[in-house]
Structure formats: C-alpha cells, structure tokens
Amino acid sequence: MSKTTGEYIIAREKNIYEVVIGLEVHAQVLSNSKLFSSSPTKFGAEPNTQVSLVDAALPGMLPVINEYCIKQAVKTGIGLKAKINNRSVFDRKNYFYADLPQGYQISQYKHPIVGEGIVILDMPYGQREIGIERLHLEQDAGKSIHDVDPQSTLVDLNRSGIALMEIVSKPDLRSLDEVNAYIKKLRSIMRYLGTCDGNMQEGSLRADVNVSVKKKGTKNLGTRCEIKNVNSIKFMQMAINYEANRQVDLIEDGKKIDQETRLFDTKKNETRSMRSKEDAHDYRYFPDPDLLPLELKNDFIEKIKSEIPELPDEKKKRFIDKFNLSSYEANILVSDKETSEYFEKVIKNSDVKLSTNWITGELFALLNENDLAITQSPISAENLSKLINLIKDGIISGKIAKTVFELMASGDKDPQKIVKEKGLQQESNPKALESLIDKVITENPDKVKEYKSGKEKLFGFFVGQVMKVSDGKANPKLVNDILKKKL
Amino acid sequence: MNDIISQNLTVLIKNIKDKKISSEEVTKSFIKKAEKAKTLNCYITEDFDSAIQKAKKFDSKPNFKCKLPGIPIAVKDLFCTNGVKTTAGSKILNNFIPTYESTVTQNLWNEGGILLGKLNCDEFAMGSSNETSFFGNVQSPIDKNLVPGGSSGGSASALASNLTPITIGTDTGGSIRQPASFTGTVGLKPTYGSCSRYGIVAFASSLDQAGPMAKNVKDCALLHEVISSYDSKDSTSIDFKRNNYSELLTTNIKGKKIGIPKEYRVDGMPIEIEDLWTKGIEYIKECGATTMDISLPHTSYALPTYYIVAPAEASSNLARYDGVKYGFRSEGENLIDMYERTRSEGFGNEVKRRIMIGTYVLSSGYYDAYYLKAQKVRKLIKSDFDEAYKKVDAILTPSTPSSAFKIGEKTNDPVSMYLNDIFTVPVNLAGLPGISIPAGLDKKGYPLGLQIIGKAFDEQNLLNIAHAMEEKINFKNNIKEWWIK
Amino acid sequence: MAIDLKTVKHISKLARISLDDEKAKKLAGDLNSIFEFIEKLNKLNTDKIEPLTSIAETTLKLRSDEVKSKNIRDQILKNSPNENKDFFVVPKVVE
C-alpha cells in the first residue's frame, strides 16, 4: 500500500482518532434521453416540461432501457480499471417520497453492471490507490422545491428518470485533500470519456459521504454515518469536518454512534439526522419484473474498450516520457481533458519547455483572473504557439512577449501582427546596439568607475539602462556580449 | 334487435360486411341491452354517446378490411383508454382520465373496434368474485345470488348477458379463465409476453397478461389475433411469429397428446367437477387425440408461491398511488400523513391486505425466506411443465375446483377465496397459455369449465384443441335474463 | 410463525397505509391465516435451485438514445389533485 502521510487526525486529551471516508458519487450520465424513457435530459428547462408519461409514473407505464446509458456505464467502468459484469440486474428500491413518482427507484442492488476497480490519486506525499467497490446504473429522482411556497413543497420531475452512475468507493480516503483529489480525478476521468460533464453547480455530480472515525492504530472501522447528497467539494469537506468531530465527541463522552443517514445544512454548517428517512431504511429491494436481466456479450464490451480514448493516467505518463515534463507539470496539464488538448496543439509547432511555462504560468493566470475555462480562452492555441515561436526565434524578448500576450488577450490578435504593427521586434543589429550602449556609458561615468574598481554587480544596472533606452526591445543576449567588451 | 345482440362475433362481422346491418344498429342494440341490465352492475363507465358517433362514422366510410369492422366492445376497466375514465375498480383512481391508450385496446380500435365503455372488475384485479370493486359487486347473469367470478367479472357478466359481443380481460392468477368458467364463456390467458402490458394498470408485472373473452373459440381466436402484438414499449413483450389464429383454426387434432395431471385431483373437489373432467377426456379421445397421465409434482405449492410473488410485486406497483400526481388524495398535516390517509382511504380491504403481505415478504430479514424462496419454487413449477411438454402437446384440467359461489360466501375467508384459483395460478407462474371453455352445467344449472394449458407461444394448438372439444361438448348456456323486469 | 400487532403496524408504516387498532387487529388475523397457508413452502428443500429471474423468454431489448417525447406538461399535470399549472404540489416537507 502507498503511504498515508496525509491522514486526517483528530487528537483529544487521551486519544488520537483517524477519520475514514468513503464516497458514493452520483454522476449524471451524459445522454440525450433518460435511462428508461425518451424524454430529454437538458438542464434548466421550465419545470415539468421534460417529463414523459413514464417519468411521471402514470398507470400502466413501463420502462425501456437506453442502450447508450449502458455503454456510458461500461466506458466509465473501463476508465476505473474495473471489472465489467456480463450479467447485471435492475432492482426496485422501494420508498415513498414526493419526487419519486413510481414509489421506487430502479437501481442495481446485488448485481451491478461494474464491479471492483481503482482510482489513482497523485498526492504530494506520493500516489494513493483508492478502491472502487462498484458502479451501478439507476434513475435520478425529481426535484422538491421547499422554499418557494411557504405552505407547500413543489415538485418538478424534469430530472426524474435521468440516468445516474453511482460510483461507490471503498472506505479508503483518509483526508479532506484526498476527498478533493478523488472527486477531481473521477470528474477528470469521466470528462475524458465523455460519460459525465461533472458539472457540480448543475448537480451532475453529487455525493453521499460516509464518515467514520477509529482510534489510531486500530483496525476495525467505527460505525459510519452517511451524509446525503452533498453537491460541492467545499461542502463535502465542511460536512466531513463537522461529522468526524461530532463522532469523536460522542465517543469521548462514552456515547454510541447510531448508523444513520444525515443531512448537511450548508447554512448552519452542521450535519443532522434526517427524520424523514428514519423508517425508510427498509428499501425492500427486489428484481424489477418489468425488466429482464441485462446480459452484456464480451464483444460488446471489447468494442467499447477499443473506443476508449487516452485517459489522464496514461496521458500523464506519455507527457513525462515523451516531453520530459515533471510529474507536477504533467499533472496540471492532464487533469483537464481540454487543457491537455490545448497543450498538445501548442507544442505541435513550438518548444515544449516554453509552452509548458507559458500555459501553466501566464495563460492559467489569465484564465483564473477572468474565471474562464480553457475552452473559453481568449488566446487560441495557434496564436500562443506563434507567440512562443517569436520568443524562441529571438524576434521578441520574454519581457516584450508579456506585453504582446496582454494585447492578444484583449483581442486575440495574431502576435506576429501585433509585433509588426507596434514595432516590438527585438533590436539585434550590433551597430544600433553599440550606439545605445555608448550613450549609456557616457551618461554614467561614476557607475563605470565603480564597476571598473570591482563592483561587478553593477553590470545588471547597465543592462537595465540599455533596455530602458531601447524601450525593452534590445536583444538582451547581444547587449550582454557588447557591454562586456566595452566595459 | 334481440337477434343482433345474441349473434356471435363471427356472424356479426359477416352481417356488417354483407351490409345487412350497420355498425350503428349493432352498437345501439348492445347499448339498449345495457340500459336494461344496470342491475348487473357490469359497467363502471359507459361511453355510449361516443360509441354511437364512432359507429356512424364507421358506417359513413366503412372499411371492411378491418378485422373488427364497426364492432362495439366493452373492455375491463384496467385498460387505460385515452379520454375515458380508467379506475381499475378503485377509489384511488376514481377520477383518473388517461391521456394515452393501452396497446391492447389500441389494437382493437385499429381494427375497427368501437369502445362501448369500461367494465367493472375487482379492485386492481385483486379478487376472484368481483366483490372487491369500489364500484360495487357485479352479479352473474346465471343467477342473481352468484358471483360472476373475478377479477374480470364485469367482462364475463357483460359477455354472457349479451351487453358486448366480445370483451377483453386480464389474467394474473386466473382472472380471465375463472370468470369465463363461472359464466359459461370462453376465456384465453395468452403466453406471457404475447399481449403488451403497456397501458394496463399493473397488478403483478411478472404474471399479468391481457386476453380475449368470447362466446366461442373462433371469436376468441379472432380477438386474440387482434390484440396480440409485439410492443417495443413493453420490455417483456416477446417478438415471436404470431398467427392469424382464426384463419388457421381447425378441429383436426388427430394425434395430439393431451396430458392429464394427477395432482389436479384435489381433496374435496365436487364429484361433478371430477365427472366433467372425465367427460372431457372422452371428448378428447373422440376428437382423435390421445390422453396420457402425467405428473406436475409441485402443483400444490403454486398457490402459496403465488401469494408471495403477486402481492410482493403489487406492493411495489401500487406505490405510485400516493395522492401526488393523480387520483384520489386525502389531505394530511404533512407529506407522510397525506400518503397514509390517501392510501388508507383510497384502497379497499383486499388491496390493503395484499399490499401488506407484499411489503412484509420483501421486508428486511424476510426476503430470502419468502420472496427468494417463492422464485425458486416458481422455477420448479415451470420445470414441471417443461418436463411434461416433452411428452404431451397440451394439458387438460378443470378450470376451477367448483362452480360459481354465492355473493358474500367467501368474503370473510381470504384463504378459501384464494383456493378458487388453484387450477389457474400454476399457468401464470409458468408464463404459459391457458384457455377455459364451457363444458357443462352442474345440477344447479351453473356452468363448469375445462381448462386446456398449452406450451409457450402455442396458442394455435391450444385454440384448435379447444375448438375441437367445443364441437363435441356443444354447450348451451342457461341464462334467463332475470335482471330484466 | 405469528404476525403480531406490532409487526402489522410496522408494515403498515412501511407501506404508508394508516391503520387504526381495530383494523390492524383484523388484518393481523387475516395475515396469520394467509401465512399459515404460505408456510407450506418450507416443506420444500430449494437449496440447490436457482431462483427464476424472469418468466419472459427473451433478452432485455435496448432502446436507442433518441429524444422522442415532447413537452406534455399539460397532460402530465392534468390529473393532479392540485391546480398548479407548473408543478405537482404536496404538503410542505421539512427535512
């Protein structure tokens, strides 16, 4: 096993506790239509406008499964290096809730479509392998809106029936950072595969968080509590924090922890028992008699395997091996599929080292500042590549390049054009440089004296002056050479 | 007019095609008859005005290529019908008007059929006497004190009393065959997957099948060929080659081997049933087929298995009736209170009883002991039939262990009520086709039926055997129209 | 095995059907006679038997990922017990 120096430890007077976390991530499958009906899945539609007779569970309506959703689940399973099961069964999970129109959720219980797999996390203290217990397909519920009408709850079934992949991890996560890294990695894998857009604001990725604590060094896990439906990494971390400390408090007070389902109140920053689910624990699972077992032939699975794109782990390895990137750099560049594609476009015609620096430096800063995704970047990969070539060819200096970059950002102009129009080419004519240098030397006789008497640090001062009088356009390498001779 | 309503389907179609009578005349005749038969309580919803309009429309531009040209048909109120109230015999759906049509009824209308209205049935098809309907019990045309059987009791009664020339029912544990047997009519439960379940209010999904009910085997065959279709909207619908059953119908069953299962000779079965069965065996031989004793060793486990599987599925299927989206709602202090009141007031006693059984057998700690066990026994029951069909082409049994019982006779004893389905339930558990044909009268003059059970998808053979026997039996129903004052 | 009143009440809670004591007692009686009849299955040894998973002799048919249904909100809400034109409405749920 990998080392776990990132453990989340809660120390009390006498005891030290470790926090153990497992996640059940619900990822909305990217598909045009729902899992068992042909209604659209688009986000943000008017309430109840994407609801079919099946989604609203009208009498006599029956589920018919979407083949694409099955493929998406298999793809994701392959991305998690997991076992794909040739036979899986859809069960009914029975419970009553306002946004669950059938009175049951069609899910997979004993026989999921995907079995055990792993997710690798790159932590500062090394790699961590997080076990995946299973991935199963199920229907999403509708949405209950509690805060519009003071007397009642409103129900919107647009989401009802959209396919979800529930990805259940083993209780292998040991810290808030690992939770963060795990969610990001899952998201990244699914985005590479095109199986889930990972958009947490729109609820495409939500998680039930299982938290337990145990005394450090002991083997047996403590009683766990499940915190339902947390929809951001920040809230997951806050919920885990609160919950772990609550459990430790109970143990320290000699009290028992009840295995229960809890809710995270984002306003109060606390978890509390979900009373409405109290007696709903008995889900009375049984195979859905409206559906048959799902049998997947090996060639079906193999065909999907052959269509799997390069995934972040492999891409990272290739970037390190082929481009000589550091693990850190490769990580940043592959974590997001679009970023890696951008990077590969830039380096097609440009220097790798410079490209890496410019993308992870200037470009990321620009995107961050303006809260933009790489796909919304005002600077195209082609133009960044041109800019880098201008530097590499000595046409502009790195410093001028920053000015050009800013100009590009405000209008995405061709850097070559900017340089030409603004006359920003580097001055590399030795004669012209010599006259500039002569001017600086004559204007600073005192400094020349000091330099000659041994204060060599002043060399930088002369370079700076030359750059200043050249408006930054002087070729710094030539300036250096000539200055050395003249002084 | 009385002449029209007593014509069987085949004759009606011929007369309509020959333009001897119009669809409007036929439709009005059945409606007129129904107006005089309110006492029977066959209808939950009448759609008569609309039926007459449709008949007129048919007559103005008749399409005689249709298989049911301008034929008025009343159907069990378990089929969703677009724009016409569909209740499943329950208060909880008292005000429900579907905006869609079940595949089976759509098939009827596609072939020129005209909806007369919706027929009474046991609530959510749970019952064997049509006494659990929220809309009151149905009386048998045979005798006013008798139940018509159930759950398709309204269908059987309406058919036997000439309120509709043919009808359709659903059969989860005998709900077509038992009422057919009680009313002297023909009822077929097709192979599971033959008729689409789309748009039929679900009772127990792995057992439910829609099927035809008619006055004779030929009508039944024609109706079956209309309603049976592959439907991509039902994942359990099966895409097999369906026949034109009525065209291929023959009485020639020479050389067929018919199995007689000894386990169907149950304790306390009236001697009249015993005799009927023996007579049935003779008829079979007279038709040139042979009979053979066979064993279906797990028969006695069928009912207990059924009373786990069916309620379990029902408890889940009926969870959607919660007062949120449609149907009856009883206001409550909060959501849970609303659910509990709605379901307590909206469902009748038998439905609640079965939901409770189903919830219990699926609940944590009991699943393996009951539901899983039942699914294993179900496998054994199916294997019994598979074994038998290595030797025989079909199986002959009585349809029911007794003739029709009295209204109220079994309402306080659920188990004795359940025992009435003892011969029909194994067929549903095994997903096989079964037909009940009228075969005689007991000494009280009540009809008795014989059941023929076929191989999966072998409806043609089943209908042929039934047709051949029908000819020999030459059954005459004894209905005195006591309800007409 | 006897089903007691407490069990009946628990099951009615799970099934979301309210029962007064009298009804619960009556139901307990019915359920006991039904289960007595069901217990017959225990006489059969089924240890080596695979449970039946589906009676339909076919494989699960798969649908292609096409959007076919339109906005039918009017139809969806037509039979709802409340009058809201956009939503289903239920008593306020407090988590």
Ligand SMILES: [Mg+2]
């Ligand atoms: Mg969960």
Ligand SMILES: [Zn+2]
């Ligand atoms: Zn889930």
